[in-house]
Amino acid sequence: MTKASDRAYDTIRSMILSGELSSGDALREEALAQVCGVSRTPVREALRQLEADLLVRRTESQRSYVADWSLDDVSDAFELRAMLEGHAAKRAAERMTDEVIRELTSCNKAIFAAISKSPPDVATFLDRNREFHALVLDTAGSRRLTGLLTALIEQPVVWRTAQHYDPEAFECSYREHADLVAAFERRDGAWAQSVMAGHIRRAFHAYADAHKGLNKGQAEPERGAA
Amino acid sequence: MTKASDRAYDTIRSMILSGELSSGDALREEALAQVCGVSRTPVREALRQLEADLLVRRTESQRSYVADWSLDDVSDAFELRAMLEGHAAKRAAERMTDEVIRELTSCNKAIFAAISKSPPDVATFLDRNREFHALVLDTAGSRRLTGLLTALIEQPVVWRTAQHYDPEAFECSYREHADLVAAFERRDGAWAQSVMAGHIRRAFHAYADAHKGLNKGQAEPERGAA
DNA sequence: CTTGGATTAATTGTATACAATAAAGCTCAG
């Protein structure tokens, strides 16, 4: 993608993530084109990408809507992530180098610094967390695995979960990363896999707890003054 | 997708699968448009889809090429398929209905009929095999899982593997499906998962055996007199 | 010869007009 289609992608994506567009809202190409300040062509491309990201769904008659995320869907996504990213951790352990271990360590140090602030620097936490997981995924050395996982990782749900973290949850995340590094140092694939799967599952429950009661079957953005 | 973009997709895809286009060949939109008898717009859409299918790769400068498939890549794809489709089988077992069991049974009967002919009716085998796996995937009831797997299942490698099956390999495939149905009848998720994972792994080795020696690091269509 | 850089050609990205299709509204028979 290039300038215009990137712009369309980013704009629409952030409109969905911010809640400006709610689940089920219709996405009309012409309207989006005007909002994004581009023509329909790049908007169409962006919509296809967002559809692949599962942020947008298309009906059989090719109309696009903001995807709705039931708790079951979220649970699904995390379950798959736990499985795939656990597998990635195992492969990474088998292919680990000292160089990557140094990078992971330094990355996790930055995470520690970010969450030690008060209030915690959530943006930095998210960036570094992403970097940490990307490093593991890279080291796993499977293009296909990378492709499958990026779709799952870039979910709005994942992105928002950290917003609800309390200090203890951040601490857990940091410690689990440290455990992962320990498993990598021993080149222990099974250990790494277990830690990673648990790491993801904990994140799911953090999300589920935060959204319990509020949204019964529907995991949506907070809309308006509620 | 609709008429023109479907046509472009099917045309380009079969050109790749048939070997008319070899790994690494450049895919120019204008040229493809002429071949497909449509304009560049639907061709572009088809290329994006084929890229998602991993049949086409794009450079950083947005040029498209036929993807190359090393044996490692193929191994990767099958490994992921075994994991994901095993998971799907487990979920399917937990959600299985008698109705679906009947459909699976009838589907596998059709497979038996197809492979009992001489020569075996490979096309029907492939269709019914696809139907069988689609039924399992549907019953697993995870849209995300379905999305991830369809990309892996539609691979040229998977498609071609059956071309090299001997009568015994067909027989194995049939029996494994029958085992799967047995596991479903008992609603035994762990069993179903094991059988499915083994089923996929056997298919990989059938592929690997067929291509051993021929293509050392490169799993490509047969190209001319080399 | 080789190499750096400017020029040219080839290719992809974007906008827009028009065609095809699906949704919505409307009319009128029952």
Next chain:
DNA sequence: CTGAGCTTTATTGTATACAATTAATCCAAG
């Protein structure tokens, strides 16, 4: 009222022209 079928409107699909970008070529300086 109701709903089947037509008409109208809204929305997406496709083609094409043009802009932007990337790759290839060529020429000159070293």
